[in-house]
Amino acid sequence: GDSVTQMEGPVTLSEEAFLTINCTYTATGYPSLFWYVQYPGEGLQLLLKATKADDKGSNKGFEATYRKETTSFHLEKGSVQVSDSAVYFCALSPPGGNEKLTFGTGTRLTIIP
Amino acid sequence: GAVVSQHPSRVICKSGTSVKIECRSLDFQATTMFWYRQFPKQSLMLMATSNEGSKATYEQGVEKDKFLINHASLTLSTLTVTSAHPEDSSFYICSATRSANYGYTFGSGTRLTVV
Numbered sequence: 013g014d015s016v017t018q019m020e021g022p023v024t025l026s027e028e029a030f031l032t033i034n035c036t037y038t039a040t041g042y043p044s045l046f047w048y049v050q051y052p053g054e055g056l057q058l059l060l061k062a063t064k065a066d067d068k069g070s071n072k073g074f075e076a077t078y079r080k081e082t083t084s085f086h087l088e089k090g091s092v093q094v095s096d097s098a099v100y101f102c103a104l105s106p107p108g109g110n111e112k113l114t115f116g117t118g119t120r121l122t123i124i125p
Numbered sequence: 126g127a128v129v130s131q132h133p134s135r136v137i138c139k140s141g142t143s144v145k146i147e148c149r150s151l152d153f154q155a156t157t158m159f160w161y162r163q164f165p166k167q168s169l170m171l172m173a174t175s176n177e178g179s180k181a182t183y184e185q186g187v188e189k190d191k192f193l194i195n196h197a198s199l200t201l202s203t204l205t206v207t208s209a210h211p212e213d214s215s216f217y218i219c220s221a222t223r224s225a226n227y228g229y230t231f232g233s234g235t236r237l238t239v240v
Contacts, residue, residue: 016168018168053233056220057231101169113169113220115161
């Protein structure tokens with residue numbers, strides 16, 4: 013079945029550092045790929061997504077590129093801020109339709125001033 | 126934007142009692158809702174998928190008689206944990222969608238503690 017393997021945390025960085033959170037997946041066909049963010053005490057919010065190979069999703073300075081050849085969707089940000097402290101989830105869904113999401117384990121990110 | 130309200134945010138109940146969690150889409154009609162369970166330091170595990178007006182589809186290993194899901198309208202789905210036990214203590218979170226183009230909107234989750 014489908015699965016998502018995500019870099020384990022927690023990750024602690026200083027403000028303005030470069031961030032990478034690795035995510036690889038196993039799925040048939042061409043799934044849609046997502047990054048969700050969960051701030052303390054809140055639900056998950058969509059951060060970015062990509063629906064086909066070589067697509068780059070971006071939002072709030074975060075980027076991730078859909079790499080079919082390496083089955084990866086790594087999350088990056090060039091300069092993190094304290095407000096980026098949250099738990100980040102990589103997820104996939106089968107192509108098209110209202111299909112269920114398969115999540116990675118989540119990575120807790122803490123940014124120190 | 127799409128908003129999903131989940132209530133209550135926290136609940137403590139005694140063993141053997143039942144607890145109902147509500148998930149409402151506030152500004153859109155949710156044709157499909159999903160219920161997830163999140164264990165500490167673990168990912169979200171899908172429990173069931175519900176479509177308005179039909180029976181929920183449960184994932185393998187999820188007891189349908191214990192976790193009752195009702196999706197009676199396009200804006201409301203409920204999860205009832207029946208005869209709760211301490212091992213049911215967890216974080217439950219719902220999500221809703223109206224179509225693939227609109228994506229998934231998540232509720233803020235419910236922390237259930239069974240004592």
